[in-house]
Amino acid sequence: MNLSDHPFFVWPFVAGMAFLCIYLPAVYLKWLRKTSARDRKKISAAIFSVKTIRAIREIFSECLLHRRIFRFNPTLGYMHMSLAFGWFLLIVVGKTETMLYTRDGFNPPYLPVFFKYFYPDHIPANFKGLFFLTLMDLLLLFVLSGLTLAIFKRFKSKFLGMKKSTRHILPDRIALTFLWLIFPLRWLAESLTSGVYNAGGFFTLSSGRALASLLPAEQLLLPAWWAYSIALGGFFVALPFSRYMHIFTEAALILLKHWGVKTTQRANGYTDFEIHSCSRCGICANVCQLSADAGINHSQAVYFLRDLRYNRLQPETAENCLFCGRCSAACPVDIQVDDIRLQQRTNRANRCAPAIRRPAAQLPGTPETGGVLYFAGCMTHLTPSVKEAIRTILNRADVKFSILDEAGGICCGRPAMQAGFRQQAESIIQQTTEMILRSEASLLLVSCPICYKVFNEEYQLPIPVKHHSVFFKELAAAKPELFKNSRKRITYHDSCELGRGSGIYEEPRELLRRVAHLVPTAHEREDALCCGGSLANLAISPAQRDLITDTAYEQLIAPAPDYVVTSCPMCKKTFSKGKRDIPVVDIAEALQMALTPEEKPVRVKVGKKAEVLA
Amino acid sequence: MKPANDKWGFRAEGSEQINLDKADSSLYRRLLNREPGFAACLFCGSCRATCTSGNEGMNFRLAHLLLQRGETARLKSLTDPCLLCGKCTLVCPRNVNIRAVVYNLKIMLHEPF
Numbered sequence: 062m063n064l065s066d067h068p069f070f071v072w073p074f075v076a077g078m079a080f081l082c083i084y085l086p087a088v089y090l091k092w093l094r095k096t097s098a099r100d101r102k103k104i105s106a107a108i109f110s111v112k113t114i115r116a117i118r119e120i121f122s123e124c125l126l127h128r129r130i131f132r133f134n135p136t137l138g139y140m141h142m143s144l145a146f147g148w149f150l151l152i153v154v155g156k157t158e159t160m161l162y163t164r165d166g167f168n169p170p171y172l173p174v175f176f177k178y179f180y181p182d183h184i185p186a187n188f189k190g191l192f193f194l195t196l197m198d199l200l201l202l203f204v205l206s207g208l209t210l211a212i213f214k215r216f217k218s219k220f221l222g223m224k225k226s227t228r229h230i231l232p233d234r235i236a237l238t239f240l241w242l243i244f245p246l247r248w249l250a251e252s253l254t255s256g257v258y259n260a261g262g263f264f265t266l267s268s269g270r271a272l273a274s275l276l277p278a279e280q281l282l283l284p285a286w287w288a289y290s291i292a293l294g295g296f297f298v299a300l301p302f303s304r305y306m307h308i309f310t311e312a313a314l315i316l317l318k319h320w321g322v323k324t325t326q327r328a329n330g331y332t333d334f335e336i337h338s339c340s341r342c343g344i345c346a347n348v349c350q351l352s353a354d355a356g357i358n359h360s361q362a363v364y365f366l367r368d369l370r371y372n373r374l375q376p377e378t379a380e381n382c383l384f385c386g387r388c389s390a391a392c393p394v395d396i397q398v399d400d401i402r403l404q405q406r407t408n409r410a411n412r413c414a415p416a417i418r419r420p421a422a423q424l425p426g427t428p429e430t431g432g433v434l435y436f437a438g439c440m441t442h443l444t445p446s447v448k449e450a451i452r453t454i455l456n457r458a459d460v461k462f463s464i465l466d467e468a469g470g471i472c473c474g475r476p477a478m479q480a481g482f483r484q485q486a487e488s489i490i491q492q493t494t495e496m497i498l499r500s501e502a503s504l505l506l507v508s509c510p511i512c513y514k515v516f517n518e519e520y521q522l523p524i525p526v527k528h529h530s531v532f533f534k535e536l537a538a539a540k541p542e543l544f545k546n547s548r549k550r551i552t553y554h555d556s557c558e559l560g561r562g563s564g565i566y567e568e569p570r571e572l573l574r575r576v577a578h579l580v581p582t583a584h585e586r587e588d589a590l591c592c593g594g595s596l597a598n599l600a601i602s603p604a605q606r607d608l609i610t611d612t613a614y615e616q617l618i619a620p621a622p623d624y625v626v627t628s629c630p631m632c633k634k635t636f637s638k639g640k641r642d643i644p645v646v647d648i649a650e651a652l653q654m655a656l657t658p659e660e661k662p663v664r665v666k667v668g669k670k671a672e673v674l675a
Numbered sequence: 676m677k678p679a680n681d682k683w684g685f686r687a688e689g690s691e692q693i694n695l696d697k698a699d700s701s702l703y704r705r706l707l708n709r710e711p712g713f714a715a716c717l718f719c720g721s722c723r724a725t726c727t728s729g730n731e732g733m734n735f736r737l738a739h740l741l742l743q744r745g746e747t748a749r750l751k752s753l754t755d756p757c758l759l760c761g762k763c764t765l766v767c768p769r770n771v772n773i774r775a776v777v778y779n780l781k782i783m784l785h786e787p788f
């Protein structure tokens with residue numbers, strides 16, 4: 062049999078591939094043109110640098126090997142890897158095999174795909190030929206094993222570490238059907254060919270012989286190849302409109318990321334790359350506390366990005382999120398979904414809140430040159446014991462300090478920003494900055510992680526900003542005589558804004574180990590649970606919040622500690638709601654409890670006896 | 676022409692009584708629809724007492740009253756100073772999601788009905 066006999070069946074594949082080759086570059090160019098001129102300058106500066114090599118390394122480990130998914134669950138990782146890396150190898154090895162066999166580097170693109178059809182009686186005369194036949198069969202088995210897992214996952218996702226699979230929409234279902242058909246059809250076509258010609262690799266030949274003994278293999282041979290070609294072509298055409306757009310877009314995103322492009326305040330071309338890079342694997346929905354505890358199943362990162370991509374985003378979907386960052390931390394594609402969500406919130410809400418100008422005379426604060434300026438923030442004002450503990454420790458350690466918001470009435474601006482009131486937040490930031498600069502302090506001490514994050518990221522302050530857990534850790538190291546270890550059992554709650562938000566995990570733990578016996582919990586550091594109090598969620602009901610709070614509290618008290626320590630006044634306030642057997646205290650309060658008794662200056666009593674003796 | 680009672684050194688204000696049956700409560704109903712827990716508010720004023728922007732004229736309690744009375748004209752000036760810090764929600768004894776109500780009110784005041 063040769064090329065001229067039945068060449069028509071290759072057309073669905075060729076047409077699909079041609080469509081992809083035209084559509085993808087066109088759409089990527091369109092998105093690139095939407096990025097800012099600064100971003101494009103960054104790209105052209107970095108394109109021929111070591112950054113590109115680093116990007117290619119990441120593309121290999123994430124797009125093909127799926128290392129991050131392996132870390133989430135090894136079986137799920139294997140499933141993704143066998144489909145991606147297996148298919149990739151089939152293409153590479155297939156091309157090599159064809160090139161070696163035909164001794165022509167420029168063979169048509171369909172030749173490696175349908176190699177068995179064009180050279181069915183290609184019997185390996187040497188070790189090289191046998192090697193390729195066996196390898197191609199092994200790779201096909203590799204992909205088929207992943208496919209079996211994928212089908213199995215649809216019905217029993219728990220087996221692959223997923224509480225539930227993503228709910229898919231029509232374009233995804235169409236593409237998924239084609240994808241699932243590709244490899245079984247390839248196996249069928251290759252097996253039938255092997256059966257008819259009695260030649261092939263160990264796998265296709267044995268299955269081919271079995272098929273040939275049962276079925277009219279010769280008549281079925283061409284339809285099988287047609288079906289395989291149609292499945293391939295159909296998948297290629299459906300790809301850009303389905304979740305499988307991530308296959309190529311993810312690689313582009315990794316390149317852009319390494320070249321220094323970042324998510325911006327407003328949606329631009331880079332956002333398009335991010336939105337289309339989501340494979341809807343559903344790992345984000347699996348770590349989301351809204352779905353696990355509160356029964357909210359429509360606003361997770363995967364559904365938010367999907368609705369945004371297909372222009373059907375409801376404002377409520379963007380609003381119903383705690384911004385706890387668990388999804389971004391778990392995302393195998395590293396999509397900054399919180400930033401994209403904030404873009405959408407800002408689009409809608411920014412114009413609804415005016416910039417605020419407070420009369421300068423009303424600005425509170427007591428200037429103190431060179432000392433520590435302490436900003437308590439709204440939430441610390443709501444938990445006065447935290448403020449008092451900080452005041453006591455600072456006084457005890459002889460730290461010169463003043464409190465910027467002693468009288469209250471001033472906000473860091475982050476809550477407004479998270480709601481999308483950008484211009485209002487910026488006006489607050491500008492005024493608070495002026496006040497801080499006027500104080501001429503040398504350091505800004507903050508006891509609320511929500512404030513801490515915004516001071517770090519949005520304020521352009523010339524002085525360092527420190528969260529009190531870090532400041533006190535350094536203080537305790539410098540003056541260890543101030544604190545004693547109470548040997549009490551405690552657990553530590555990582556707040557979202559301090560932990561995942563600001564990357565501060567170790568300092569508070571180090572400090573706590575100095576004053577108490579710190580025991581681990583089931584969810585630590587990057588995997589820490591949100592207390593549920595987050596200001597970022599504008600749609601959740603108080604009852605749903607309580608469900609999240611209770612679960613988080615339960616896991617914190619599971620190791621039976623004497624008390625729970627957090628480093629966020631808002632988490633403390635949230636946990637304190639309702640009846641709690643084990644108290645939740647701030648890290649400052651835990652430290653206050655560990656203060657050594659103050660040595661009173663010894664007064665020498667001059668009594669009569671002394672006089673007599675003298 | 677000066678009001679007649681000016682000569683007494685004080686002035687009687689006109690009555691603020693309204694007919695609740697005729698009041699336009701559409702905005703109030705839309706908010707209730709969005710945040711049903713809003714109906715539990717007792718006007719205790721804890722929100723107002725803890726408010727970071729209280730000095731700037733933020734007044735949720737009054738805003739709620741005016742909403743019920745359908746007097747929407749002053750709502751913007753009563754909610755514009757809010758910085759959404761969320762203290763009101765945390766102190767509310769009736770578990771009203773005050774922050775979400777104010778957020779939605781701010782949006783609704785800018786969106787056509």
